[in-house]
Amino acid sequence: MHKVIVGLGSCGIAAGARAVYETFKAQIAGGELAEKVKLEITSCVGMCYCEPLVEVVDNDGRRTLYGRIDEKKAARIYEEHVVRGRPAADLVVDPSAAGSDAHAFLSRQKKIVLRNCGVIDPESLDAYIAVGGYEALRKAVAMDRKAVIETVKRSGVRGRGGAGFSTGLKWQFAFDAPGEKKYVVCNADEGDPGAFMDRSTLEGDPHSVLEGMIICAYAVGAQKGYIYCRAEYPLAVHRLKIAIRQASARGFLGKNILGAGFDLALVVKEGAGAFVCGEETALMASIEGHRGMPRKRPPFPAQSGLFGCPTNINNVETYANIPWVITNGADKFAAIGTEKSKGSKVFALAGKIKRGGLVEVPMGITIGEIVEEIGGGSNTGRPLKAVQLGGPSGGCIPASMFDTKVDYDEVTRTGAIMGSGGMLVMDETTCMVDVARFFLQFTQTESCGKCTFCRIGTMRMLEILNRITEGRGAMADLDALESLSSDIIKGSLCGLGQTAPNPVLTTLKYFRDEYVEHIGQKKCRAGVCKALIKYRIKDNCNGCTACVKVCPTNAITGQRKQQHSITQDKCVKCGRCYLKCNFDAIVVE
Amino acid sequence: MSHHECTCPKDFAAEARDIVGACGGGREQAIPVLQEIQKRYGFLPKELMREICKIADFSEAQLYGVATFYSQFRFKPRGKFALKVCVGTACHVAGAGAVVDALCDELKAKVGDTTGDGRFSIETVACLGCCSLAPVMMIGEDTVGYLDPLQIKKTLTKASEKQNA
Structure with a gap:
């Protein structure tokens, strides 16, 4: 039996994997091999740079991975490989071939969290069980609850959401807290722009996250759990819900789980677009149906969390580590990494x-x-x-x-x-002042407004950064940025405010000369800050007039087949002429 | 209702009962209730919110407070094609700003607006998580990558034709 596996993670789909899947589906159904070829899906294996990915498994189990596949190439793979048994060599991505791109990409990696991503069908519980899924839960419920917590502690696993607090210790606090009713919460509100680790894990291996949560609920004594997932991740929410249904049907969730005498119900809560809800107390406020504003700690969630009950809250990646830790043991996990950062x-x-x-x-x-x-x-x-x-x-x-x-x-x-x-x-084409401004704009917009320093301080910092990038900065602004930063860090309740100045502080520390150039010489060396740059047409312009057609303000003039020029007063620096020119005749200065 | 342009319900009270019946009316259901309204109408009609507050465990002030806190909720109808341009870090560095400008020029609308013909609305979002395809935007349910400010018109035409088909 041949198998064709198409990677259907969000990024694969964005790159066109659905069309590829449909092509195979039509080819297989319409061909003579309809009974002999199985079409399956998997999720993201991480190789975004060569999506969409397709894997063909031959009758003898030999696997061939194809990258950057479109509908045309899919049809070719079907004809050449599936029908005639000759792999389309020029499309192959071979991670086992030393020297290949895929080998370089994968060989230094250590897959624990992503162990099943891009390998199994994320919508199949049987696929998860076939790779040892829910064995860790079986092992855990046979252990004493304290022993489970001890194992997690000894493994050295720390919170993967960013703060890096000891996971085992967190569990211990929730275990120790008095109270009959306790909660486990999974923070899947991955709001950082430029981050999609949790999304891929949830899309690719939702059961591993559930299993981690169930083990945690057993250990700390919780009966109900919430997964707070970003609403912008519809596929992750969809697959989580499928996984919860499947796990409930097999007795991994619900009443008297695996006969071990404990119950757990899990619910997916969709966020509604607020970055601050990644902060644990804000996240819990949001689950309770309030505006997602953080509150003072202590009391910590372990003492008084969701609905006032002891609550253990971990990030997606942290929970996904847990089954591996329980299955393989604390020592094996602790053997990976540095003295204080394991795994x-x-x-x-x-x-x-x-x-x-x-x-x-x-x-x-x-x-x-x-x-x-x-x-x-x-x-x-x-x-x-x-x-x-x-x-x-x-x-x-x-x-x-x-x-x-x-x-x-x-x-x-x-x-x-x-x-x-x-x-x-x-x-070099990235301006560090602009990057700092970009992040400040983000945190300023996302500040919930509770703490004055965060609400107004980030606004003042953003104004200064806008001034600098527009060529109206003064040297004293740099001192003001630094002192505002230290006030915001001290005067904010939650992680959002306490870390908001970091992008400014680090760029000031390592790229101060760029700030000084923006202020003193009114120059942006990366050519990014619009107010400080000028587009100019050089004398190798052959007058093709391509740039004239894309200029939105008619700022470019000149005779056909002769050098053109830009009227600077009219230019809005949209950069379209620069992108359009095929002769490198337009420069940014 | 189908021959009207407006998708608002005729009987707000009945619709409110239906939504509260489906989601529950407890305090902690405020966000799911709002999400359900928006799923049905694409925005939050004020009349409907008022009717819901009459039968649920939250006040108008509480529900409005929640609705204005979260960026997902809108009080104005959206265009037929919602354009969500990613302005996350990777897209920003890859030139998302130029994409937004080109879109606004092409559609003669600002971010947050819907075009006069009701076809397109332009929004920006923090990160769609397809960083290796930057710059990216969503056109309705489709994600389109490697956007080129010079090809915006073509991109829009292609996507709207595909979704109309």
């Missing part, structure tokens, strides 16, 4: 990079190894400038510090944070 971390690698995608690496690997070896370095040929880690709460680490290890404490020392796992690679 692996998933990153969403994007930006000016050759091989972007989802990567899971052992802790202790350097940022440079991720960027250069796994990601293949710059995709523009221009040298890389920095990576941004941790989104709006994180910071920029310059290329000169790419030997920084992926380790909670080492990353924090740079001024960035490990964060939830967004890793954006930037080259």
Whole structure:
């Protein structure tokens, strides 16, 4: 029996995987092999750079992976490989071939969280069970509850949502808290722009997250659980609901789970678009039906959380680690990583990079190894400038510090944070002041408004950054940015405000010269800040008039077949002429 | 109702009972209730919200407070094709700003607006999680990647034809 497996994660679908799936479906149904070929789906294996991905499994079990497939190529694979048994060699992506892109991308990775993503059908419980799914739950319920917590503690797993608090300790607090009624909550409100680790995990292996939550509920003594998922992730919500139905039908959820005498009901709650709800107390307020505003801690959720009851709240990635830890033991997990950061971390690698995608690496690997070896370095040929880690709460680490290890404490020392796992690679065409302004604009909009320093302080910082990028900055602005930053950090209740200044502080620390240039010389070296740049047509312009046609303000004039020029007063710096010119005759200055 | 342009219900009270029946009317159901209204009408008709508050466990102030807090909720109807341009980090760095400008120029509308013919509305969103296809936008339910500001017109035509088909 041949099998054709199409990757249907969100990014695969965006790249056209549905059309590919439909092509195979039609080909198989319409061909002579309808009874002999099975069409299956899987999710994202992380290789976003060569989506859509298709895998063909031959009768003898041999697997061939194809990348960057469209409808035409799908038809070819069907004809050549499925019907005639000759793989279409030029379309193959072979991770086992040393020296290949796919090999470089995958060989340094350590898959724990993503162990089943892109491997199994995420909508099939049997597929999960076939790879050892729910064995960890069986093992856990045969253990004493305290022993489960001890195992998690000894493994050294820390919160993957960004803060890095010991997961075992958190469970211990919820276990110790008095109260009959307790809750487990999964934070799946992945709001950082540039981060899609949790989405991929939920889309690719929802049962692993459920299993982690069920084990946790057993250990801490909770009877009800919520998964708070970002509403922008419809496919993740859909697959979670399927998984909950399946798990309930088989007795992994519901009453007297696996005969171990404990009950658990899980509910998916969809968020409604508020970044601050990624903060645990705001998230719980949102589940309770309120505006998602954070509150003071203590009391911590472990003492008084959802509806005033003891609550354990972890992130998607943290829960997905748990079944692996229980199955393989604390020692095996603790053997991976550095002294204080154990196991692996998933990153969403994007930006000016050759091989972007989802990567899971052992802790202790350097940022440079991720960027250069796994990601293949710059995709523009221009040298890389920095990576941004941790989104709006994180910071920029310059290329000169790419030997920084992926380790909670080492990353924090740079001024960035490990964060939830967004890793954006930037080259010379990225303006660091603009990046800082971008993040401040984001946090300013998303501030819930409860704390004055966060509400007004971020506004003032944004005004200053707008001024600088518009060429109206003063040197004293830099001091004002720094002092506002320290006030906002001190004067904010929750993580949003406490980390909002990080993008500004790190760019000021490592790229201060760019700020100084913007203010002193009114210059943006990356050519990004509109007020500080000028488009000019050089003398190699051959007068093709292509640019004239795309200019929205008729700012470009000239005789056909002669050099054109731009009337600067009319130019709105939309850059369309620059994109349009085929002769590199337009420059940004 | 089908021959009217407006999708608002005729009988707000009956519709309110139906929605509260489906979602529940407890305090913690405020967000699911709003999501259900928006699923049915594409926005939140005020009359309907008022009727719901009469029979549910939350006041008008509470429901309105929740509705204005979360960016998902809208008080104005959307165009036939909702354009959600991703302005997340990867897209920003890849030139999402130029895409937004080109869209606004092409449709002669601003972000947050619906075009006069009711066909398109332009919104920006924080991150669609397809960073390797940046810059990206959603046209209705479809995600379109590698956007080129110079090809916006073509992109819109192609997507709307496909969804009309």
